[in-house]
Amino acid sequence: MTRLHDLLLAPPLGDGVLQVLLFVTFVMHFLFVLLLLGTAILAVVFELRDALLRRSEDDISTRRIARSFLVHKSVAVVLGVAPLLLIQVGFTVPFFSAVVLFAPWWLSLVLLMIVAFLAFDFPEHMEGVRRGAKLALWTVSLAVLLVIPGVFVLILTTAEHAGAWPEILRLGIQLPPELGLHWVLRYLHVLGAAIVFGAAFHAIRTPAQEARQKAVLVRWAYGGLLAQIVIGVLLYAWLPRDPEAAANVAVALGVTAAVALLGYTFLRRAAGGFPRPRTVITLLALLLVSMLAGRQFLQNQGFLPLLGDLREARQERLDALAPHRAEALAAYGDDLAMVHDTGQRIYKRACAFCHNVVGRGDGPAAADLEIPPEAVGFARMSPAYLQKVLHEGIPGTGMPYFSYYDEAKRRRLLEYMDRTMHIFGPVPAGEPVAPEVQAQAEEVWMQTCSSCHGTDGRGAELSRRYEPPPPDFTQFVPLPDRAEEVIAGGYRGTMMFAYEDLAPDVRHALARKVVAFREGEVAPEGDVAPAQRRDRVR
Amino acid sequence: MAFPFFQVPYLGNGMTIALNAVLHVFLSHGIAIGLIALIVHAEWRGWRTGNAEWERYARTMIVPAVVIITAVGAVTGAGIWFIVSALAPRGLGSMLRLFFWPWFIEWMVFTLEVIVILFYYYTWKSWTGSRKGWHVLLGALYTPLGILSAVLITGILGFMLTSDGWPWSGSFWQAFLNPTFAPQLLLRIAICFGIGSLVALLFIAFGRWSASFRREAGRFHAAVLLTSLLGGLLAAFWYFGAVPRTFGVFAVFSVLTSHLIEYETLFWAINGVAVLVIAIAALAARGRRRWTLRIAAPLALLFMLSLVTEFERVREFIRGPYLMPGYMYANEVLLAEVPLMQQRSAVQGSWWYQASPAVGTVDEQGAHLFAQNCGVCHTIGGLNDITDRLKGRSRDGIYVLAGYTSRMVPFMAPFGGTDAERRIMADYLYRLTAGETEVVAPSRFLPTIGEDTR
Numbered sequence: 001m002t003r004l005h006d007l008l009l010a011p012p013l014g015d016g017v018l019q020v021l022l023f024v025t026f027v028m029h030f031l032f033v034l035l036l037l038g039t040a041i042l043a044v045v046f047e048l049r050d051a052l053l054r055r056s057e058d059d060i061s062t063r064r065i066a067r068s069f070l071v072h073k074s075v076a077v078v079l080g081v082a083p084l085l086l087i088q089v090g091f092t093v094p095f096f097s098a099v100v101l102f103a104p105w106w107l108s109l110v111l112l113m114i115v116a117f118l119a120f121d122f123p124e125h126m127e128g129v130r131r132g133a134k135l136a137l138w139t140v141s142l143a144v145l146l147v148i149p150g151v152f153v154l155i156l157t158t159a160e161h162a163g164a165w166p167e168i169l170r171l172g173i174q175l176p177p178e179l180g181l182h183w184v185l186r187y188l189h190v191l192g193a194a195i196v197f198g199a200a201f202h203a204i205r206t207p208a209q210e211a212r213q214k215a216v217l218v219r220w221a222y223g224g225l226l227a228q229i230v231i232g233v234l235l236y237a238w239l240p241r242d243p244e245a246a247a248n249v250a251v252a253l254g255v256t257a258a259v260a261l262l263g264y265t266f267l268r269r270a271a272g273g274f275p276r277p278r279t280v281i282t283l284l285a286l287l288l289v290s291m292l293a294g295r296q297f298l299q300n301q302g303f304l305p306l307l308g309d310l311r312e313a314r315q316e317r318l319d320a321l322a323p324h325r326a327e328a329l330a331a332y333g334d335d336l337a338m339v340h341d342t343g344q345r346i347y348k349r350a351c352a353f354c355h356n357v358v359g360r361g362d363g364p365a366a367a368d369l370e371i372p373p374e375a376v377g378f379a380r381m382s383p384a385y386l387q388k389v390l391h392e393g394i395p396g397t398g399m400p401y402f403s404y405y406d407e408a409k410r411r412r413l414l415e416y417m418d419r420t421m422h423i424f425g426p427v428p429a430g431e432p433v434a435p436e437v438q439a440q441a442e443e444v445w446m447q448t449c450s451s452c453h454g455t456d457g458r459g460a461e462l463s464r465r466y467e468p469p470p471p472d473f474t475q476f477v478p479l480p481d482r483a484e485e486v487i488a489g490g491y492r493g494t495m496m497f498a499y500e501d502l503a504p505d506v507r508h509a510l511a512r513k514v515v516a517f518r519e520g521e522v523a524p525e526g527d528v529a530p531a532q533r534r535d536r537v538r
Numbered sequence: 539m540a541f542p543f544f545q546v547p548y549l550g551n552g553m554t555i556a557l558n559a560v561l562h563v564f565l566s567h568g569i570a571i572g573l574i575a576l577i578v579h580a581e582w583r584g585w586r587t588g589n590a591e592w593e594r595y596a597r598t599m600i601v602p603a604v605v606i607i608t609a610v611g612a613v614t615g616a617g618i619w620f621i622v623s624a625l626a627p628r629g630l631g632s633m634l635r636l637f638f639w640p641w642f643i644e645w646m647v648f649t650l651e652v653i654v655i656l657f658y659y660y661t662w663k664s665w666t667g668s669r670k671g672w673h674v675l676l677g678a679l680y681t682p683l684g685i686l687s688a689v690l691i692t693g694i695l696g697f698m699l700t701s702d703g704w705p706w707s708g709s710f711w712q713a714f715l716n717p718t719f720a721p722q723l724l725l726r727i728a729i730c731f732g733i734g735s736l737v738a739l740l741f742i743a744f745g746r747w748s749a750s751f752r753r754e755a756g757r758f759h760a761a762v763l764l765t766s767l768l769g770g771l772l773a774a775f776w777y778f779g780a781v782p783r784t785f786g787v788f789a790v791f792s793v794l795t796s797h798l799i800e801y802e803t804l805f806w807a808i809n810g811v812a813v814l815v816i817a818i819a820a821l822a823a824r825g826r827r828r829w830t831l832r833i834a835a836p837l838a839l840l841f842m843l844s845l846v847t848e849f850e851r852v853r854e855f856i857r858g859p860y861l862m863p864g865y866m867y868a869n870e871v872l873l874a875e876v877p878l879m880q881q882r883s884a885v886q887g888s889w890w891y892q893a894s895p896a897v898g899t900v901d902e903q904g905a906h907l908f909a910q911n912c913g914v915c916h917t918i919g920g921l922n923d924i925t926d927r928l929k930g931r932s933r934d935g936i937y938v939l940a941g942y943t944s945r946m947v948p949f950m951a952p953f954g955g956t957d958a959e960r961r962i963m964a965d966y967l968y969r970l971t972a973g974e975t976e977v978v979a980p981s982r983f984l985p986t987i988g989e990d991t992r
Binding site: 106 | 546946981
């Protein structure tokens with residue numbers, strides 16, 4: 001099977017430096033994500049409880065809690081740029097693959113964040129918002145905020161398990177059951193961490209004289225820690241792959257810090273006091289750093305083997321492309337120098353591959369077309385007709401529209417074609433024919449030709465629905481020689497059949513008739529460009 | 539290909555990126571840089587002159603400004619990143635490798651900006667009296683940081699149109715200090731203060747101020763607006779002079795598109811009117827009658843935002859067919875890969891196609907080839923609908939045209955695939971246009987497959 005390969009531009013950083021930077025920036029970002037989520041959860045729960053119990057707005061100091069949201073979210077967003085940059089640079093293929101697989105969820109993050117942040121900050125910082133409206137907006141904000149970590153966990157879970165990508169595709173872009181369970185537990189673990197860190201942060205910020213509020217927040221942190229231990233055990237027990245030693249050590253350290261914090265808090269509360277901020281911060285920092293280190297080790301178990309394969313395949317790809325690089329650059333240089341604003345350049349680039357450089361209709365691509373390109377160099381037409389064709393194309397054929405060329409460019413194209421092919425010039429009448437031959441031609445026209453071309457050469461009503469329709473001969477006529485060729489041989493792929501049984505002089509007379517439809521533009525014999533008089537089209 | 543495909547239904551990928559990016563430009567340029575600088579100026583003026591109205595004026599604007607730029611401005615900026623990650627992963631990934639250090643430095647600058655603005659906001663009420671000067675200084679730190687961010691990002695944006703000698707030399711500095719870097723930077727600075735001054739004028743027009751304050755503040759912001767307008771026009775002239783003509787000739791088309799290309803005169807007239815209305819708003823700001831500013835300022839802001847949108851549209855469109863000129867096409871195929879893909883099968887060479895549960899029907903192959911080659915710009919049934927573009931074309935005609943895209947339409951990439959694959963794609967597109975096959979999942983280009991639909 002074809003191999004996935006890493007991007008072909010070299011990574012800007014060594015793997016070691018990238019790992020360290022990724023870890024440090026992710027810790028900083030994640031801390032503020034936890035604070036922002038924890039702040040939102042606490043603010044909404046306390047405000048809801050106060051509203052239900054009809055307490056005043058400042059009973060639990062939700063204002064102090066809520067005011068910090070703007071700081072947490074602003075710092076969380078800005079700090080999130082760096083780990084995103086680093087993971088996309090270092091683990092490009094797995095991360096972006098996961099993002100594209102779950103693109104609708106990923107794309108929704110932008111709108112979700114805007115809604116969540118505005119819904120929280122607007123009532124908090126703008127005056128005159130009533131309490132009921134504030135609570136409603138905050139509830140919306142929290143509901144939306146809770147989706148966001150779920151999406152990030154989904155992306156990381158998918159990125160770390162490349163082996164599951166075919167299964168994800170087979171299931172119609174869904175996680176397989178074992179990864180689904182992992183995702184749920186990992187998501188809950190993030191929410192639990194948000195409660196722990198949020199509650200601890202606000203408990204530390206609450207002054208000692210607000211003992212009741214402080215106690216509530218400490219209980220939240222404590223309960224969150226207990227829940228985290230349970231969820232963490234389940235998460236670790238149901239990891240999709242066996243963790244390596246480094247991850248085990250990091251997680252063990254984190255668990256130790258968590259248990260130590262639980263014990264310390266329990267003992268301090270039992271003694272009637274509150275945990276000391278410095279101790280709490282130290283243990284939480286150790287907990288965060290060790291757990292996130294464990295997370296990164298586990299992530300590397302998924303990324304690093306894949307990275308090895310990707311880099312090997314990258315070199316193969318580079319080797320395969322090497323012979324083509326110089327040619328591609330040379331062509332690029334030519335394209336940079338090519339300005340599509342003269343008639344000659346536009347014709348040669350956009351028209352000649354079908355119509356041929358002198359308009360013979362047998363350009364290099366013509367053989368692939370069932371309906372051959374028009375021999376424009378062997379026709380006469382009105383500028384209005386050609387403008388219309390350039391604007392609309394010709395239905396049922398390969399002739400496209402060219403309305404991406406503005407009026408000035410199309411005018412220059414027409415001028416070039418007229419200058420080189422005399423397309424707007426007078427139409428030669430062709431050699432005169434005997435009256436009885438002309439009469440025969442008139443009869444053929446009325447009995448046969450007019451059924452498609454109309455009695456006036458503008459096309460019969462019915463034939464206007466053909467694709468392509470016959471041309472309006474008052475606007476477009478082939479030169480007499482060309483017209484005779486078409487009458488005799490037909491126009492391949494169209495309703496114009498071959499009339500080779502007609503006598504040559506009758507065909508000639510019919511050609512003169514066709515040419516005569518071109519209003520007021522018929523010229524005597526001799527007014528034709530020498531090249532066009534000599535050459536037969538086919 | 540290296541990544542799976544996703545296309546935003548109806549809107550398509552380009553428009554999705556554009557909607558978010560243009561909103562971000564309005565907020566980052568106009569509010570974060572322009573308006574914040576004017577707020578700091580207002581605070582400074584109130585402090586130096588003792589005029590409480592300047593202080594109140596500044597205070598009135600700072601709250602919504604900070605809420606908007608932190609909730610929407612920063613998020614839409616990160617949003618550009620998020621959106622492009624899903625819609626152009628290979629291109630973004632390549633750009634990140636080339637411009638890692640500017641982006642990493644920009645992150646640090648952005649972090650400092652956020653810290654400064656939050657400090658500035660939260661210390662407004664407490665840093666008063668003798669500390670007011672420090673507060674003003676704190677605010678004054680923000681603008682140069684914002685402009686430094688603009689410097690870093692503009693180098694990257696400029697490269698996407700004028701990669702200069704980088705494709706040959708691989709030189710980072712040639713890529714970053716490219717020909718459109720300097721004029722674009724000046725243009726963006728002009729945009730910052732143009733939008734910022736117009737928003738400030740809205741606060742003057744619709745707020746409760748004394749007549750003398752309105753006149754004084756109006757005159758100042760009018761001067762800022764006029765300077766920005768003039769500077770912006772000069773910078774735009776310089777910018778388009780630096781754009782290679784092969785790109786520049788499609789600038790007007792990029793705005794008018796096929797639907798309105800006949801109205802080029804009207805296009806120039808409307809642009810002229812926009813500049814005039816902005817100039818009139820500046821005059822109205824200097825005048826005595828409040829109602830003239832109440833009419834002119836919102837109109838001028840609308841025209842200013844339209845001009846900015848127009849510039850961004852032109853800049854993004856005319857770089858077609860490239861995403862990284864000289865290296866990668868807009869459909870994320872490398873220039874050097876096209877001849878390789880024309881020799882070897884593009885479908886067989888795609889890991890994602892091989893990994894999908896596709897039954898290998900011709901429709902699936904055609905859909906994959908369309909997604910890979912054309913899906914970056916064309917939707918099925920939405921904006922720039924491919925079935926609209928191909929209406930009336932014959933099957934063989936589509937096959938031929940697909941082989942000459944970049945010659946015929948200079949801003950389109952060439953087809954990457956064998957002749958047989960081009961025929962498969964042409965057949966698929968012909969039947970799609972004729973309604974003979976349907977797309978079950980327009981985001982992932984899945985067609986109907988016999989009786990199995992997904």
